[in-house]
Amino acid sequence: MRDDELGRLLSDAFDAQARGAFGEHTQAPPPRFADELAAPAHRRWVRVGAPLVAAAAVLALVLTVAFISSGSDDGHRRLAGPSAAPSALASAPAASSSAAALAGPGRDTAVHVKLLNSDGSDYGVGMPVIAFFSKKIKNAKPLQDATTVTVDGKPATGAWYFEYSSANKGYPIEGHFRLENYWPANSRIHVAIPVEGLSAGTGLSYDNSLALDFRTHDRIVSTVDDSTHRMTVTDNGKKYGTFPVSLGASSTPTTRGTKVIMEKGRSICMSGPGYSECGIKWTQRLTYGGEYLHSAPWNIANIDDGRDSSNGCTNLLPTDAQKLYGFLGIGDVVIYPNANGPAMTLGAGYGDWNVNWSTWRTGGLVPTS
Incomplete structure (x- = not known):
């Protein structure tokens, strides 16, 4: 294993251990309007001590990964099925404008995806799946075709719809994913977005894959x-x-x-x-x-x-x-x-249900067919 590969593995492992210690998997990232909240008192020790614990864990981890051949891991985070922790993936920094994905012919500019939704959360039946994209993708058909959703283990049909976004710096557009009607009540929802390496349009490729599991409560x-x-x-x-x-x-x-x-x-x-x-x-x-x-x-x-x-x-x-x-x-x-005001729109909030299904399936800002 080359020194640069070992260094990258060490960096990635420490990053994953530290994020896990901070418990980022348990809460959704704040929406665009939310003010940062003060950390609860009982988590102050975690913020100080977690990096030290994580460092010890990393040493053990590196002893293991040092024996892995250089061809076994390309360094990208991967979809791991229903047990994946998408909120950790969603919290990754935006890809830089010079970053390149390794998939496809030649070197495409990387598109990174992160989710607003938190893995393992409980939501009402109207909650859309919301993803942020680090580049303005040009073609969403590969994303649409790759995305799958199950409700209580049974396949369902959903679709993406896109709009410009100011939610996250470096993520110029957002996509919302939903079914034709509200999610069924009191159900387990699994959404898989295995897009790493797929095209996002000419000269663009996704650099990560995501999965999300959540539950709905009463309708x-x-x-x-x-x-x-x-x-x-x-x-x-x-x-x-x-x-x-x-x-x-x-x-x-x-x-x-x-x-x-x-x-x-x-x-x-x-x-x-x-x-x-x-x-x-x-x-x-x-x-x-x-x-x-x-x-x-x-x-x-x-x-x-x-x-x-x-x-x-x-x-x-x-x-x-x-x-x-x-x-x-x-x-x-x-x-x-x-009400006495103008019509609610998608961009005014989670206004997804004001867009009819036939229009929704066109993809909005980015075509999905």
Whole structure:
């Protein structure tokens, strides 16, 4: 084994051990709008001691890999089936503009892929699989053809749809993958994306493969009716409850269409034209632009009287907001059939369900056929 190969193996092994010690497999990467959270106190020792433990483990690992022939490993991370840890792969740095994949005739520019979704997570039935691409791919047909999905072990049919993205520096586009309809409730989902070495269009090749396993919980769908000023929540088709709301005022309307809960916060700061407030409680985000379900104790009179007066959010009574915060989850669907604002779009949040299936299957920004 050459010195440079041994050095690369040592570097890769240390990197993998350190990431594993930090527990990156257990939480999804933050979406584009999330503020960095302080590390919990019980993980402080891990951040200090983990590299030392990892270093010891690496020494043992290198003794093993030193006997591996140079042709047995090309240094790329590989898809490992249902037990793969895609969030570790998803956290890898963006490929540089000068990087090259080894597959295909000649040397193509490498395209690296990482996922927003976290392996092993529990999501609502509306949660799409979201991937970020380090280059603007030119042809998504090889990716589409290679991607497979199973629901409780049975094959299902899904498709990719692409848009420009500002979510991650160095990753100019994102692709969303879903079925024609919502994921089945209380199911195990496995998505395999074995694209390493495949073409991403002329002069481009993928440099990694990914796999993702997650579960869905109950089919929880909420409908916010602006004519009655009520939010009705159903759980597997059965009514869970109805709650009074105040939506956006005419000058700051609420978008209409199908939205998906993106993140949750017990107490956050919000700002916009003419306001900047902290301590907004029991928040559940619906759009990148700042629409939330949240507690609005200052707006109780308008909520009770059915008057739209918010800055676009769905204002709830404090007790209702807290109850729904505990019941709803990321990936749950919230439908606004008749809100007073413009139509919800894919790029405004996880707006996937506002694109009809025939359009979705074209691939959007990048053709899939």
